[in-house]
Amino acid sequence: MEQNGGAMNEHDTTPVLPGQPLLRNQDRPGHREPHAHATEQPFHYPLEREFIEPDWTRLPGYRDVTKEQWESAQWQRAHTIKNLKELKAAFGPHLTDELATDLQRDMLERATMSMLVPPQMINTMDERDLYRDPVRRYMAPALTDRQVEWPSHPYATRDSLHEADMWAVEGLTHRYPTKVLAEILPTCPQYCGHCTRMDLVGNSTPTVAKYKFELKQPDRLEMMLDYLRRTPSVRDVVVSGGDVANMPAKRLEEFVSGLMDIPNIQDIRLATKALMGLPQHFLQTEVLESMERLGGKARERGVSIAVHTHVNHANQLTPLVAKATNYFFEFGFRDVRNQGVLLRGVNTTPKDLLNLSFTLLDRCRILPYYFYMCDMIPNSEHWRTAVWEAQALQHALMGYLPGFATPRIVCDVPFVGKRWVHMVEEYDREKGISFWTKNYRTGIEYDDPEALRRRYPYYDPIYTLPESGQGWWREHTRELLPAS
Numbered sequence: 001m002e003q004n005g006g007a008m009n010e011h012d013t014t015p016v017l018p019g020q021p022l023l024r025n026q027d028r029p030g031h032r033e034p035h036a037h038a039t040e041q042p043f044h045y046p047l048e049r050e051f052i053e054p055d056w057t058r059l060p061g062y063r064d065v066t067k068e069q070w071e072s073a074q075w076q077r078a079h080t081i082k083n084l085k086e087l088k089a090a091f092g093p094h095l096t097d098e099l100a101t102d103l104q105r106d107m108l109e110r111a112t113m114s115m116l117v118p119p120q121m122i123n124t125m126d127e128r129d130l131y132r133d134p135v136r137r138y139m140a141p142a143l144t145d146r147q148v149e150w151p152s153h154p155y156a157t158r159d160s161l162h163e164a165d166m167w168a169v170e171g172l173t174h175r176y177p178t179k180v181l182a183e184i185l186p187t188c189p190q191y192c193g194h195c196t197r198m199d200l201v202g203n204s205t206p207t208v209a210k211y212k213f214e215l216k217q218p219d220r221l222e223m224m225l226d227y228l229r230r231t232p233s234v235r236d237v238v239v240s241g242g243d244v245a246n247m248p249a250k251r252l253e254e255f256v257s258g259l260m261d262i263p264n265i266q267d268i269r270l271a272t273k274a275l276m277g278l279p280q281h282f283l284q285t286e287v288l289e290s291m292e293r294l295g296g297k298a299r300e301r302g303v304s305i306a307v308h309t310h311v312n313h314a315n316q317l318t319p320l321v322a323k324a325t326n327y328f329f330e331f332g333f334r335d336v337r338n339q340g341v342l343l344r345g346v347n348t349t350p351k352d353l354l355n356l357s358f359t360l361l362d363r364c365r366i367l368p369y370y371f372y373m374c375d376m377i378p379n380s381e382h383w384r385t386a387v388w389e390a391q392a393l394q395h396a397l398m399g400y401l402p403g404f405a406t407p408r409i410v411c412d413v414p415f416v417g418k419r420w421v422h423m424v425e426e427y428d429r430e431k432g433i434s435f436w437t438k439n440y441r442t443g444i445e446y447d448d449p450e451a452l453r454r455r456y457p458y459y460d461p462i463y464t465l466p467e468s469g470q471g472w473w474r475e476h477t478r479e480l481l482p483a484s
């Protein structure tokens, strides 16, 4: 019963207007004529991309690499790309001189993270168009990717979320009432250009001298456990870094097992991008055995343990990622969830986000949980989106995925925490300033009577503003910022 793309009333040629019920056949009042069917949608499902491990031997640097080598975590770590020379060796002539110079200039003038890309991730880049490749754009940024007039927002800062300001002990951020973030180490098997912990994580770059933990790791970890024993209002610990894949499996197990021994800890989440960037790590026997023991102890103690990973583009998901993920379910982990980051030029179209979300869900059984707006760290303007853009993307995602797997797009507002992008309290679109409120005190506001009444600002990238708004920032930036 459909004509010209619209539903019709039964035995009638009058089209039904949107929102009006179908008129029923009066002779057969109980009868319902089925008329719904699949139709063209803004996003096409099923997925079109073939789900296979890309053939690494197509790349000049990996021509002779065997399957056994490729699947070895040791081989992957030993051949992780750390500089332009190694990148050139991997891609050969696919990496043009023009792009190589562009990357080199970025490393010297703008990069907040040093280069560190495992072969597994290199293999998910499209060597035929490296300039436009989404994975290259965030793992190996080029100078010409960045914004020229405003490479950084005037209010961009290192540690833009003030995580260190909220340390209860070194590396343990107590920002929310019932949960904490434990930064157990400052390194990862891969370094992402947009890393929000650029203040702390990774090696120093020509433009950023990194903060170094002052306490020894075993002491820090013991102090974290001790704080949690003394703080029964905390029930949930995100064990992060850095990336937990860089901690020897036995030491990680001891710490996580120690958390499970604390009666108030009910939820533990292990944060690792390496599940995607270096799945080989999680396929090593000693790591598998360790995760299996943790899954077993969690079940015994009635604690939920889950993995949180960080995938920003569907191309990065391969059968090896699915294989490593599957073990966590076998070991009784409650879930594996993805927390991606919205990055312009990488994933800020509805198609990119839906392709990624469906690939996570269908191919890897990973829950598309959050997409964070890229934080206001230095030199991130070209990746960042405005709040209204994030709201439009959230709208475009609704209704395609199951409700439980529809990712929430969130803005991590400094001194507030994650807010769903539609929760903005007030929004000056001309100047790109949004205002947010909160319903709890962070760990440093226990004696601040204004904390729950204050409105906290967040800033859109200036180049996304109307000309009048851009002009306002050009005129006022100097007077707004504290004199240095």
Ligand code: SF4
Pocket (backbone or CB within 6 Å): 187, 188, 190, 191, 192, 194, 195, 196, 197, 201, 241, 242, 243, 273, 274, 310
């Ligand atoms: S894996 Fe996470 S912590 Fe490590 S560099 Fe990437 S974003 Fe930063």
